[in-house]
Amino acid sequence: MAKVSFREELCKGCELCKQACPKGIIEMGSHINAMGYHPAQVTDMSKCIGCAFCAWMCPDVVITVEKEGKA
Amino acid sequence: MGVVFERPKSLTQQKFHYCPGCHHGIIHRLVAEVLDELGLQDRTIAIASVGCSVFAYDYFDVDAIQAAHGRAPAVATGVKRSRPESIVFTYQGDGDLASIGAAEIIHAAARGENITVIFVNNAIYGMTGGQMAPTTLVGQETTTSPQGRNPKNAGYPIRMSEMLATLPGASYIARTSVHDPKHVRETKKAIKEAFQVQVEGKGFSLVEVLSACPTNWHMTPVESLEWIKNEMIAYYPLGKFKSAEEAK
Numbered sequence: 001m002a003k004v005s006f007r008e009e010l011c012k013g014c015e016l017c018k019q020a021c022p023k024g025i026i027e028m029g030s031h032i033n034a035m036g037y038h039p040a041q042v043t044d045m046s047k048c049i050g051c052a053f054c055a056w057m058c059p060d061v062v063i064t065v066e067k068e069g070k071a
Numbered sequence: 072m073g074v075v076f077e078r079p080k081s082l083t084q085q086k087f088h089y090c091p092g093c094h095h096g097i098i099h100r101l102v103a104e105v106l107d108e109l110g111l112q113d114r115t116i117a118i119a120s121v122g123c124s125v126f127a128y129d130y131f132d133v134d135a136i137q138a139a140h141g142r143a144p145a146v147a148t149g150v151k152r153s154r155p156e157s158i159v160f161t162y163q164g165d166g167d168l169a170s171i172g173a174a175e176i177i178h179a180a181a182r183g184e185n186i187t188v189i190f191v192n193n194a195i196y197g198m199t200g201g202q203m204a205p206t207t208l209v210g211q212e213t214t215t216s217p218q219g220r221n222p223k224n225a226g227y228p229i230r231m232s233e234m235l236a237t238l239p240g241a242s243y244i245a246r247t248s249v250h251d252p253k254h255v256r257e258t259k260k261a262i263k264e265a266f267q268v269q270v271e272g273k274g275f276s277l278v279e280v281l282s283a284c285p286t287n288w289h290m291t292p293v294e295s296l297e298w299i300k301n302e303m304i305a306y307y308p309l310g311k312f313k314s315a316e317e318a319k
Binding site for chain 2 (some may be wrong): 001002003009010012013014015016019020023037044050051052055056057058059061063064066067068069070
């Protein structure tokens with residue numbers, strides 16, 4: 001079990017997280033945030049493995065990753 | 072559930088002003104993570120340069136000075152010599168470090184100043200609107216080389232890391248990239264080693280990071296990753312050109 005959360009107000013919709021996700025579960029939302037970008041979101045959280053590749057690539061430190069069994 | 076990734080403490084809460092997909096944010100974060108992990112935040116002084124990263128002092132939660140264009144290594148020299156207990160790093164782009172600041176970086180390395188330099192190479196002048204930089208690749212189109220950089224009148228791009236590694240004063244010189252998660256990890260490792268060199272008093276350390284400027288390259292952020300991988304690394308090979316073990 002893993003969970004990623006996005007600070008949507010910081011996202012600039014660059015799609016580097018989407019490109020990095022090995023499970024292909026990140027998509028840009030159809031809505032726009034206060035800066036006018038389509039922010040990243042996860043389509044199916046149950047498929048997330050908590051690898052944090054998305055967070056490693058995010059240039060705006062939007063993403064927090066949590067994983068079961070980690071202290 | 073436990074947190075496996077979160078915002079490092081050495082970054083402020085300030086939102087980056089960089090363009091979408093700009094790699095400055097990744098590199099800022101890696102430096103902050105390293106400062107957190109080595110427990111250096113309280114005694115670190117950042118020297119910001121001129122370029123897109125001019126506001127670095129707003130983003131790093133450490134004391135900071137903003138240096139005149141290209142002069143960050145000279146300012147860092149003064150800070151480090153007067154406060155030897157502080158950890159001093161400069162954060163410079165390629166326009167700043169390889170062009171107007173070429174003399175300062177060469178002599179800081181030659182003197183073996185015990186400072187760390189984070190050198191972000193995106194092969195273009197970003198802040199001023201995408202002009203040709205000393206690091207612009209042959210054939211690369213910029214606003215001042217609209218037909219592509221022509222070595223007949225513009226010369227060839229400078230490989231700063233290789234050049235600085237020839238100096239006996241330089242202790243640690245590495246070139247990395249941030250075009251995929253694996254290379255981001257390797258970049259963090261190199262930045263950590265560079266700071267450790269300074270902590271141990273072993274002298275001058277520099278990490279050159281190949282990074283993207285999607286706005287001025289006129290590419291999407293994802294296309295920029297491919298360009299780094301296929302074009303930049305071909306001219307700027309990754310690797311460690313000098314490690315602290317070799318330093319005398």
